[in-house]
Amino acid sequence: MTRPDTPGQADPQLAQTRRALRHLPGGARALTWPLVALVLIHTLIIGLWVAPSTPARDAVGQDRVREYIQPWFQQNWSIFAPNPRRVAVTFEIRAIVEDPDAGETVHTDWVDLIDNEDGIVAGNPFPARTAKISRRTADRLHSAISDMNTEQRDWLKASYTDTPVEQLRERLVAVDGGAGTSDINRYMTADAAATRIATGAAENIWGEDGEVLHVQYRTSTRPAPSWDDEERTVDDTTRTEREYGWRAATDLTEEEIASFAPYLDQGGDWR
Known part of the structure; x- marks a missing residue:
């Protein structure tokens, strides 16, 4: 008997997940990538803010990063090491x-x-x-x-x-x-x-x-x-x-x- 994970035979659970995704409403699929992009951009800016000064941070602009972070988030290194x-x-x-x-x-x-x-x-x-x-x-x-x-x-x-x-x-x-x-x-x-x-x-x-x-x-x-x-x-x-x-x-x-x-x-x- 061939195992489910053998090449040539799809995993039934994976196949079921793919079918469910294909049946998502068009609006939900359209929102997926913009939301992913927003999360990635937000994470990138937070990373630039808490990291030391780097060429990437300078390229984005200190003022632009600060305007996004403050006063709404107030993120700094201590969020990873509260004391x-x-x-x-x-x-x-x-x-x-x-x-x-x-x-x-x-x-x-x-x-x-x-x-x-x-x-x-x-x-x-x-x-x-x-x-x-x-x-x-x-x-x-x-x-x-x-x-x-x-x-x-x-x-x-x-x-x-x-x-x-x-x-x-x-x-x-x-x-x-x-x-x-x-x-x-x-x-x-x-x-x-x-x-x-x-x-x-x-x-x-x-x-x-x-x-x-x-x-x-x-x-x-x-x-x-x-x-x-x-x-x-x-x-x-x-x-x-x-x-x-x-x-x-x-x-x-x-x-x-x-x-x-x-x-x-x-x-x-x-x-």
Whole structure:
């Protein structure tokens, strides 16, 4: 007797599957390949985003990849290796506000936006994606500058209020040693996001006092104490601060400014 898998005799189950596929409605068959193509394109873009900088990623364009990924997916390498947070992070902002009536400018106090985010996520198992925008931005800044040398980090402290901040990229690239172009590009992307967040928050917090001219942000980390050190908390560990200069306020529309209000209000009366 000939076995079913012997050449010349088709597998009955396979043959039945093929007959079923041939009897699919024409519309279903027509949708198959477009859906497959969409899945492949999506997978390719995700791969480009989570992978290090490559010629393929550069060919597609950093901005195009970022526009697709953010803010909808927020994919990064940690989706493959989730781990508990081992540091406490701050993302503080302040602004220079011009009072048109008094004809003077005022430097505001520092405000930590992550305090606001802690108010949003505390006791909320399903917070909105916007509940972590400052924390994610601080993490990206820290990751991007981790390989920068002392000279590059000193350039980060320079202010760009009248001078285009794009010149900062040129100065960072010109430094010998330290972080390379990929890390510098990541920093500039995070810097633009941080400036935008600082501007939107400043307009909501201090905008009624006058025109927000310039904003500044700073970040810090504190490591979690050892698990066997029961008497210490994260507030007792040494804070490592990272300084960045003043930036010209981002030109936001009224609608964009208003979109920051729910983010700030969710955290409670913290301002």
